[in-house]
Amino acid sequence: xxxxxxxxxxxxxxxxxxxxxxxxxxxxxxxxxxxxxxxxxxxxxxxxxxxxxxxxxxxxxxxxxxxxxxxxxxxxxxxxxxxxxxxxxxxxxxxxx
Numbered sequence: 001x002x003x004x005x006x007x008x009x010x011x012x013x014x015x016x017x018x019x020x021x022x023x024x025x026x027x028x029x030x031x032x033x034x035x036x037x038x039x040x041x042x043x044x045x046x047x048x049x050x051x052x053x054x055x056x057x058x059x060x061x062x063x064x065x066x067x068x069x070x071x072x073x074x075x076x077x078x079x080x081x082x083x084x085x086x087x088x089x090x091x092x093x094x095x096x097x
Contacts, residue, residue: 028068
């Protein structure tokens with residue numbers, strides 16, 4: 001599952017972190033779990049987490065001595081929003097109109 005389309009105009013690292021968190025939105029993820037799920041360096045993950053937190057797109061909670069990160073509810077797609085966009089939709093979204 002991917003984050004909603006309107007949140008995909010961020011850096012590659014931020015989008016990768018959001019997508020990983022959306023996939024595990026109910027149980028959240030630790031930084032270590034994110035690191036193993038996202039194909040970017042730890043420094044970029046930490047920077048992305050800071051930017052996403054500042055934007056209000058994630059929340060961080062302490063649970064039983066562990067820090068878990070969750071996506072904000074507005075980032076999680078509903079219904080058919082979770083489907084992959086078609087090639088035409090992808091091209092249309094990238095063209096400057």
